[in-house]
Amino acid sequence: MTKINEFAWENLPRPILALAPMAGVTDSPFRQICREAGADVVYSEMISVTGLFHRSPKTSRLFKFTPREHPLIIQVFGAIPEHFAYAAKYLTEQVRPAGIDINFGCPVRDVINTGAGCYLMKNPALAKEVLSAVRENTSLPVSIKTRTQVGEMTVLDLLEAIKTIPLQALMVHGRSFSQKFSGAINIEMIKEAKKMFKGIVLANGNMNTPEQVGEVLSQTGCDGVGLARGILGKPYLFTQVKELLATGQYTKPLFSAVVQTILKQAQLMQKEKGDHGIIEMRKHLGWYVHDFPGAKNLRNQLYRCLTYKEMTEILLENSRRFG
Numbered sequence: 001m002t003k004i005n006e007f008a009w010e011n012l013p014r015p016i017l018a019l020a021p022m023a024g025v026t027d028s029p030f031r032q033i034c035r036e037a038g039a040d041v042v043y044s045e046m047i048s049v050t051g052l053f054h055r056s057p058k059t060s061r062l063f064k065f066t067p068r069e070h071p072l073i074i075q076v077f078g079a080i081p082e083h084f085a086y087a088a089k090y091l092t093e094q095v096r097p098a099g100i101d102i103n104f105g106c107p108v109r110d111v112i113n114t115g116a117g118c119y120l121m122k123n124p125a126l127a128k129e130v131l132s133a134v135r136e137n138t139s140l141p142v143s144i145k146t147r148t149q150v151g152e153m154t155v156l157d158l159l160e161a162i163k164t165i166p167l168q169a170l171m172v173h174g175r176s177f178s179q180k181f182s183g184a185i186n187i188e189m190i191k192e193a194k195k196m197f198k199g200i201v202l203a204n205g206n207m208n209t210p211e212q213v214g215e216v217l218s219q220t221g222c223d224g225v226g227l228a229r230g231i232l233g234k235p236y237l238f239t240q241v242k243e244l245l246a247t248g249q250y251t252k253p254l255f256s257a258v259v260q261t262i263l264k265q266a267q268l269m270q271k272e273k274g275d276h277g278i279i280e281m282r283k284h285l286g287w288y289v290h291d292f293p294g295a296k297n298l299r300n301q302l303y304r305c306l307t308y309k310e311m312t313e314i315l316l317e318n319s320r321r322f323g
Helices: 028-037 049-053 057-061 081-095 124-135 155-161 187-196 210-220 237-247 255-273 275-288 295-302 308-322
Strands: 016-019 041-043 072-077 099-103 142-147 169-173 200-204 224-227
Touching: 016 028, 016 200, 016 237, 028 041, 028 237, 028 255, 049 057, 049 072, 049 081, 072 081, 081 099, 081 124, 099 124, 099 169, 124 142, 124 155, 142 155, 155 187, 169 187, 187 200, 187 210, 200 210, 210 224, 210 237, 255 275, 255 308, 275 295, 275 308, 295 308
Parallel strands: 016 041, 016 224, 041 072, 072 099, 099 142, 142 169, 169 200, 200 224
Antiparallel strands: none
């Protein structure tokens, strides 16, 4: 297991397979599941530096993690350099993740209306202030996650504007701000960003199968990928990608194996969040069973579950049917 103070992006195996940050999804239980499935590094949900600055209890809960999740990169967002400075210092001294990532790519309206996410990418002067504030208050590796383009500003323009600030890694979501979360990714833009950036570059977006991951790696020359929506209900995608790259083929898990993963995650959810963890688990249940026979009826049953016991009974009954 990688110790926090020993982590360095350049020491990770290639290609690097990362669990990309997703609000409301990449919590501690899911990160643990993905690490077990083969993720080389995992990202937290987005954490507000302003919430951290004001010591919001809700914000504080988001950066709880276990040693099994190392290396964990905590992703932060915001628009006020002073808040970033406080967050960097606090995370470094009190939380001690493997690294800190700054979100420049979230397209959600509530985020950009505060000057954060994609809006920050459009403002290179403020972006430099934010990055400088973080760099001056941490000894941890610092990375950023961007879009290919926001308005007239491309990721290449941003990299040129911030080139004097040392960063260890870059994750590029291959879609523009206007595309949000659908449509083809811009392979050429990612490829150019890889050539321009001196550190580790991860491609992100529109990778739902092992074959697609292999194609993006081959076409962009990136050091790895960040898997996001393609991993929902399929943490085993990490395993499949590694199998494909090593042997040219991969296996699809049986329903019974998926059930065991579901139950393990549900146990972790309940342990961390109590009975409400089972309620939160419902969205994952829909993703997990999406491709299996009778998925619609099964989802309807699972969405009504209130307890771990109910969930287990339904899943084990269907496991006996599907194998």
